Amino acid sequence: GQYVYRFGGGVSDGGKGDKNLLGGKGANLAEMASIGLPVPPGFTISTAMCTRYYDEGEQFPESVRAEVANGIAHIEEVTGKRFGDPTSPLLVSVRSGARVSMPGMMDTVLNLGLNDATVEGLAKGSGDERFAWDSYRRFIQMYADVVLELDHGAFEEALEIAKEDRGYTLDTELAADDLKALVDEYKGLVRQEWGKDFPQDVHDQLWGAVGAVFGSWQSERAKVYRRLNDIPGTWGTAVNVQAMVFGNMGDTSATGVAFTRDPSTGENAYYGEFLINAQGEDVVAGIRTPQYLTRAAREAAGAKPASMEEAMPEVYGQLADVFQTLERHYRDMQDIEFTVEQTKLWMLQTRSGKRTAKAALKIAVEMANDGLITREEAVARVDPAALDQLLHPALDPDAPRDVIAKGLPASPGAASGKAVFDADTAEKMAAAGEEVILVRTETSPEDIHGMHAAKGILTARGGMTSHAAVVARGMGRPCVSGAGSVAISAKDKVIRVAGREVREGDILTIDGSTGEVMAGAVATVQPELAGDFGTLMEWADGVRRLKVRANAETPHDCQVARDFGAEGVGLCRTEHMFFDAARITSVRQMILAEDEKGRRTALDKLLPEQRADFAGIFEVMAGLPVTIRLLDPPLHEFLPHEENEFAEVAAAAGVDAEVLKRRAAELHEFNPMLGHRGVRLGVTYPEIYEMQARAIFEAAIDVAEKSGEAPIPEVMIPLVATKRELDLMKAVVDRAAQAVFGERGREIEYLVGTMIELPRAALKAGEIAESGEFFSFGTNDLTQTTLGVSRDDAARFLGAYVEQGIYAKDPFVSLDVEGVGELVELAVERGRKTRPDIKLGICGEHGGDPASIAFCEKVGLNYVSASPYRVPIARLAAAQAAL
Ligand code: ADP
Numbered sequence: 001g002q003y004v005y006r007f008g009g010g011v012s013d014g015g016k017g018d019k020n021l022l023g024g025k026g027a028n029l030a031e032m033a034s035i036g037l038p039v040p041p042g043f044t045i046s047t048a049m050c051t052r053y054y055d056e057g058e059q060f061p062e063s064v065r066a067e068v069a070n071g072i073a074h075i076e077e078v079t080g081k082r083f084g085d086p087t088s089p090l091l092v093s094v095r096s097g098a099r100v101s102m103p104g105m106m107d108t109v110l111n112l113g114l115n116d117a118t119v120e121g122l123a124k125g126s127g128d129e130r131f132a133w134d135s136y137r138r139f140i141q142m143y144a145d146v147v148l149e150l151d152h153g154a155f156e157e158a159l160e161i162a163k164e165d166r167g168y169t170l171d172t173e174l175a176a177d178d179l180k181a182l183v184d185e186y187k188g189l190v191r192q193e194w195g196k197d198f199p200q201d202v203h204d205q206l207w208g209a210v211g212a213v214f215g216s217w218q219s220e221r222a223k224v225y226r227r228l229n230d231i232p233g234t235w236g237t238a239v240n241v242q243a244m245v246f247g248n249m250g251d252t253s254a255t256g257v258a259f260t261r262d263p264s265t266g267e268n269a270y271y272g273e274f275l276i277n278a279q280g281e282d283v284v285a286g287i288r289t290p291q292y293l294t295r296a297a298r299e300a301a302g303a304k305p306a307s308m309e310e311a312m313p314e315v316y317g318q319l320a321d322v323f324q325t326l327e328r329h330y331r332d333m334q335d336i337e338f339t340v341e342q343t344k345l346w347m348l349q350t351r352s353g354k355r356t357a358k359a360a361l362k363i364a365v366e367m368a369n370d371g372l373i374t375r376e377e378a379v380a381r382v383d384p385a386a387l388d389q390l391l392h393p394a395l396d397p398d399a400p401r402d403v404i405a406k407g408l409p410a411s412p413g414a415a416s417g418k419a420v421f422d423a424d425t426a427e428k429m430a431a432a433g434e435e436v437i438l439v440r441t442e443t444s445p446e447d448i449h450g451m452h453a454a455k456g457i458l459t460a461r462g463g464m465t466s467h468a469a470v471v472a473r474g475m476g477r478p479c480v481s482g483a484g485s486v487a488i489s490a491k492d493k494v495i496r497v498a499g500r501e502v503r504e505g506d507i508l509t510i511d512g513s514t515g516e517v518m519a520g521a522v523a524t525v526q527p528e529l530a531g532d533f534g535t536l537m538e539w540a541d542g543v544r545r546l547k548v549r550a551n552a553e554t555p556h557d558c559q560v561a562r563d564f565g566a567e568g569v570g571l572c573r574t575e576h577m578f579f580d581a582a583r584i585t586s587v588r589q590m591i592l593a594e595d596e597k598g599r600r601t602a603l604d605k606l607l608p609e610q611r612a613d614f615a616g617i618f619e620v621m622a623g624l625p626v627t628i629r630l631l632d633p634p635l636h637e638f639l640p641h642e643e644n645e646f647a648e649v650a651a652a653a654g655v656d657a658e659v660l661k662r663r664a665a666e667l668h669e670f671n672p673m674l675g676h677r678g679v680r681l682g683v684t685y686p687e688i689y690e691m692q693a694r695a696i697f698e699a700a701i702d703v704a705e706k707s708g709e710a711p712i713p714e715v716m717i718p719l720v721a722t723k724r725e726l727d728l729m730k731a732v733v734d735r736a737a738q739a740v741f742g743e744r745g746r747e748i749e750y751l752v753g754t755m756i757e758l759p760r761a762a763l764k765a766g767e768i769a770e771s772g773e774f775f776s777f778g779t780n781d782l783t784q785t786t787l788g789v790s791r792d793d794a795a796r797f798l799g800a801y802v803e804q805g806i807y808a809k810d811p812f813v814s815l816d817v818e819g820v821g822e823l824v825e826l827a828v829e830r831g832r833k834t835r836p837d838i839k840l841g842i843c844g845e846h847g848g849d850p851a852s853i854a855f856c857e858k859v860g861l862n863y864v865s866a867s868p869y870r871v872p873i874a875r876l877a878a879a880q881a882a883l
C-alpha cells in the first residue's frame, strides 16, 4: 500500500477529509496547499504506517524507505535545496499528528538535516552565520531530547552558563562564535550521555526522528491524554516531514499562533501572539513573553511592545486575508500556526480551534446568524457536556475579594481550593475529596493528571496559548496563566507575592475570566442564561423530540430546573423528605410501632408534612407533570447506626432503647439493595403508600384550587417485578384518590405507573403495562441488577474493567447500551404493544448523559429526566440526537 502523501508546490495527494489516514495536521496541510495558501512543501507518512510499525516490532518495511526517498525528492524539487548537501542544504521538520489534536502530547523535531558540513552551507546561503549556528544548536538540543531521550536539563544548563559567562540575559544576545562553542559543548554532552557521536548522516537523523514520533504515540503522557479523552490507542499517529521555514532570520522574521476568533469569549476578533526573530516552539514554550497580534488587543492590555499589525503591517494584512479564507473554507473558527521568513508568510498548521463553552455558543450563534452555517449545524457544534462550565456559579462581583495578583484570563470560570504545588499531590488530595488549585511556574504534559484533578490552575509564566491555557480550556478548568508578579517555589511549596505568602493547603481563589488571583474563598452567583445561551437553547428546543424533565424533590431544585427549561419532574424521591430532622422522629415511631394501628398514628403525623412537600413542588411545577416515587429505601436506613445514638433516638421516639436496638437488629439485611425495599414495603405496609398517595392528591387539589392550574401527578411504584405487585399498589393509590376526591368534591387527572428497574419487569413489561400507565426506566438499579454489580462497591474493579475494554465506559455514567439497553428496548416494545400510548421516560444518572440520551431518542422514549443543573445539557443532547 501507499504510505507517503505529498503536499506543497502545487501537489496535494490528500485533503481535509483524510484525517484518519494523514492525521489532522497532515490532512489540513494538504488542504491548505490545495486551496493555494503558502505551505512549505512536505509529505505525510500515514497512520497506517504507525500501526504497521508497531505490528512489526518497531521496524520500517523496505518499501516505505523508497517512498520516503520520493517524498524528500519532492521537497528538494520544490525548494531547489538538497537534503544533506553542504552548499545548499535542505532542512526539514519532523512533526507528529494524530487524527485529533493532542496538544503538546507528541514530539516534533525542527531543523533536521544540519550537521558540521551543512551548517556552513546554511550560513553562507543565508549570509547569516549566527542564524545558522543558532539553528544547529537548537537542532542538537531537540534531537537529544526527543530522539535520543537524553536529559534535557544538561543542555539547558549549558545554555544558561554560556549566557551567564558572557553577561547576557537573552538567548538572542549570543553571537555566532558563542553558538559555535555551545554546539561543541552540546556535541560533547551527547557523546558523554549517549556514548556515541551526534549523528552526522542526515538520513540517519531523519529515520531516528520518524521512529521517535511513532514512539511518542506510546509515551506515558500520550497514554494518559488518550485515556482522559477517550482516544483509542489503535489510531496511531502520522508523521509530517516538511521543509523548514525560518522565523529566526532576523527582525523581518517572526513566528506566531493565532485564532480567527477569541477562543475564550468567542468574540469575532483575531486573536493571537507572535515573537519576532524566533522559532515556532518559542511561543508555545513561554520562553519569551510573546507580543500581541493586533493593535486593539495590545492597547486593551495596555502593553508596550508593538503588535504584529503595527510592526509588520504588510504581512499582517496577508495573514488577515488567510484567516478569512480559512474561516470561510472550513466554516469554523481556526487555530493557526504561521511563520514569517524575511517578510514572506508561511502557514504551518490549521485546525478547528479549541474553545470554551462560552466561546462555542457565541461562535455557533454568530456564524448561523451570518449564514456561514445553518442553525442545525450550530446546534450540532456545541458539546452538551461543555455547557456544564456555564451552568455553574461565577464569582459574586459584589463579594469582597483580597486580590493578590493578576495574570491572564486563560480559561474562564471561577474556582476556589487549597493551593498545591505538584500534580501528584493535586491528584491525591482530589481523590480524598479536597478541592485544590494547582499552582505551577508553568505546566507541561507531565502535569495533565494534576490539572484534571484540580478545580483550577494558576501559572506564573506563559501566555494565552501556553500549555496550561490550552489544556485548561480543553478540560473546562478555570485557569489564570502568566501571573508574572508571583514567585512560585515548587520545592518550598510557597507562592511569594508582594511580601505575602500562600502555602500548600491555604485557600486560593482564581477567576479565569478576569485573571484575578485572590487569597481565601470568594462568594459566587448564579450563571446568566440569556444571550447566546438562550438563543442556542431555543434552536435546540426547535429540533428536539424528547421532552426533558428534572429529578428534583424540593421547591428550590424544582425552580432551578424550571429556570433551566425542565418540562416537569421525572423523579421526585420521597425518602429524602423523611430525613428532615423534625420529622424523622415520626418516621422512626412508624417503624418502631408494634402494629398497623401504631403505624397509622405515626403516619397521621407525617401526612400534613408530606402534603406540604408536594404542594411546594406542585406550585413551582404548575401545569406540568410531576412523577412522585413512593417510598423506596429499606426502613433501617432511617434508624441510627451508631451505638451512642440509640439512647437519644429512643427517648425522642418514646420507646425503650432496648426496643430500638432489637428492631434495628431485626431490620438488618445482608443485601439491602435486594432486600425489603420499594414495592415490597408497600405490600407489607400498605398504609405507608396510602398516606403518601393521600398527601399527593390533597396537595394537588389544594394547588389546583389556589392557582387554578392543576398539576398532573404521576404516582410511581418502585422496584416492581410482577404485574400483581403493581395491581395491589394501584388499588391502594386509586382508593386514596377516590377518598380524597369524595371529601373535596373535586377530581384531578393522575396516572399510576412503575419504574422498570429489574430485569423481570423489563421482560414482563407487556403484562405490567396492562396496569401501568407509564414506565420510568430506573437505569441506576436496572444497571445494578442486570450487570449484577453493586454501584456502591464497584469502585474497586470498575476502573480495571474500563481500562481493559470490558465496558467501554463506566456503565453507571453512560448506559450500557448493548446489555441494559437491550432490556430497555424490549420493555419499550412490549409495553407499547399492550398500551400504545404508554408514557415512557428514563430517570437516574443516565438521563443527563449525552450518549445515553442519544439511545433514548433511538428507542423512542417520551422524555429523559436529569438533575436540575444538567437539564440544559439534556436539552441540547436531545436536539443533537434528533438531528
Ligand atoms: P505541536 O503539535 O506540538 O504544535 P508542531 O509539529 O505543530 O507541534 O510543531 C511545533 C512548532 O514548530 C510549531 O510552532 C510549528 O509551527 C513549528 N514548526 C513545525 N514545522 C515547521 C517548519 N517546517 N518550519 C518552521 N516551523 C515549524
Ligand code: MG
Residues within 6 Å of the ligand: 337, 349
Ligand atoms: Mg502545532
Ligand code: MG
Residues within 6 Å of the ligand: 718, 719, 757, 778, 780, 781
Ligand atoms: Mg431504584
